[in-house]
Amino acid sequence: MACRHRHFIAAGLAFALGTGGASADDSIHRYRAEHERQILSDFRDFLSLPNVASSTPDMMANAAWIERYIAKRGFTSQIVAEGGAPYVIAERKQPGASQTILIYAHFDGQPAEPRNWSSPPFEPTLRDGPVELAGATINWESLTTINPEWRIFARSAGDDKAPVIALMAALDAMEAAGDVPSVNIKLILDGEEEAGSPTLDNILQKHADKLTADLMLFCDGPMHQSRMRQLVFGVRGTMTVDLTAYGPARPLHSGHYGGWAPNPSEQLMRLLASMKDDDGRIIIPGYLDDVHPPTAAEQQAISTLPNMDTALKDELFLSKTEGGGKRVEEISMGPSIIVKGFEGGGVGKQSRNIIMPSATASVNLRLAPGQTPERVIARLNQFFSDQGFTLYSKPPTPEERAVSSALYVDWRPGGYRAYRSDLGSAEAQKLVSILNRFDGKETLLTPTMGGSLPIYLFEDTFPKMPIIILPIANHDNNQHGRNENLRIQNLWDAIDVYAAVLLEYGKP
Incomplete structure (x- = not known):
């Protein structure tokens, strides 16, 4: 390897x-x-x-x-x-x-x-290579010569x-x-x-x-x-939204109630998956309408850059890439939607045979020129509603959750354009x-x-x-x-x- x-x-x-x-x-x-x-x-x-x-x-x-x-x-x-x-x-x-x-x-x-770190994040550590390649630690105090390929971790x-x-x-x-x-x-x-x-x-x-x-x-x-x-x-611009879907009012045994009580993790996963096609391209209606395409000069600049896609794929042990064959620099010119975290129950030794009352995903949005945070919020809120959810800007009450499929949409402040x-x-x-x-x-x-x-x-x-x-x-x-x-x-x-x-x- x-x-x-x-x-x-x-x-x-x-x-x-x-x-x-x-x-x-x-x-x-x-x-x-x-x-x-x-x-x-x-x-x-x-x-x-x-x-x-x-x-x-x-x-x-x-x-x-x-x-x-x-x-x-x-x-x-x-x-x-x-x-x-x-x-x-x-x-x-x-x-x-x-x-x-x-x-x-x-x-x-x-x-x-x-x-999660191999050395404390605020105790700078010198190594002779990346941690992923088993880089060996070097003693700061015994330095005589310095190899420029060494790395400082912090x-x-x-x-x-x-x-x-x-x-x-x-x-x-x-x-x-x-x-x-x-x-x-x-x-x-x-x-x-x-x-x-x-x-x-x-x-x-x-x-x-x-x-x-x-x-x-x-x-x-x-x-x-x-x-x-x-x-x-x-x-690119950036925004973050946290989405919470809801199921039963209390944790339920998955054997007794699985297939009967809606599972919020599955509801939320279906919603997230519906935002993009199998090749990672955004398919939300109207979401790409505001995006300014790259200029001829920008396309020319990308074509002259060293193409590192194959080397990156090899370095990262990727079996395939998304984007329909576009190189990484071209993908970076457009918008993206990335699920950066999901919480709906434990895994491994923490897993339990239960249906949880809620599940939450944190979603990062990268904006391309032409998009504005206001328009993105409007497009996505409409999309969530079209998928059958009733949207709430604060956690819904149990009574509200009992009426329809509730989705708490928490738009974090501070989003900005490209x-x-x-x-x-x-x-x-x-x-x-x-x-x-x-x-x-x-x-x-x-x-x-x-x-x-x-x-x-x-x-x-x-x-x-x-x-x-x-x-x-x-x-x-x-x-x-x-x-x-x-x-x-x-x-x-x-x-x-x-x-x-x-x-x-x-x-x-």
Whole structure:
């Protein structure tokens, strides 16, 4: 089994960015090589801080750490909040610079269940490979040399604390070489992105004057599966709905009542299955009507990307894929409906021969350009009703459940629309030229990534500011899951990328 994984990894390395070759800017590489242990030590310290957005004290500790860390690199900053987790807004002015780049990253992470991890999520662990390939643990204290293929395992290692470390290391390397940024630098670091950035709109309304810039870089998300560097020009919107179906008022013995009393788990499974066909395509009436199809330029960009579908299928041990043969990048351009959790009774040793009173599913919706949360809610509510359910916006009473098939539809707040920008913009072409010239390697242009970011709020607040996504994490970083990790070479590459942009973007 491991041989199949090694075949994929070797194929990825053939496309790899920065697998040991020297950077075009030797001074950046030389500084990094001489300070690798310190850079990793800083990253380790940052990752050791618990960072679930719902814990305000933890997030304030993270924000305070960031303030101290970036202050050493000449940033003035403030911690701001609007009733949720904190944000850090910062600026470093460069004498003589006429242009400003605004950089976004987030420092909160998904909740982590320690029992599911191979090592504690807030005790950063160094391994010589992925957990899935039995990567061996490496003692931090005995490091002499560092293999760039090693990985750091911790919550937010890949999503999304690395940009803060890499950006500051790039500035340190530039200073050591006697170089200065060609731009003013502004930062907005989000402490609640994984919770949907619910107060970001208020933050932007109150602090927009501190965030104006000539270009915004969203530093989040995984790189292309080929490991080639990429610029990304869109994200999907996101929404979540929890659906609860109901059966008997109390648990019933499945032998006595099975086939007579409706089983809410089965009712809910039938409803969920009716949303898509056997190939995973959404078949809800009218659901796709608002979707904007990809432009010719976006289709062309997808066709020129390295096709990693076969390698991914091999890596993930998939017997087949969905989508009617479309490649993964094309699927990411459209909407999706994913059942991300289901609870209707125990399994394994926890299973019991009973029909439960209720069953609940949590469903994630990814939105494509043209769709709005309001229209999606209307389409789905109509669909649920057409399937014979009576909808309730709060848990129904026993009396209400006795009248008809009740469905509690709990739309979580914070849903938002997709974002898409122009691949051919002057800013994009300038970034591509800078990066390709810096190290002689190709930069991919990707129309959209499958995940979601609250870019639409920045688009609304700064309609004339170009926004481009610059991801740095390895594609197999276990984002949002157990054993999240960052490949060390990706951190080294990020230092190079940030240094190139800061050194060159403000020049004529």
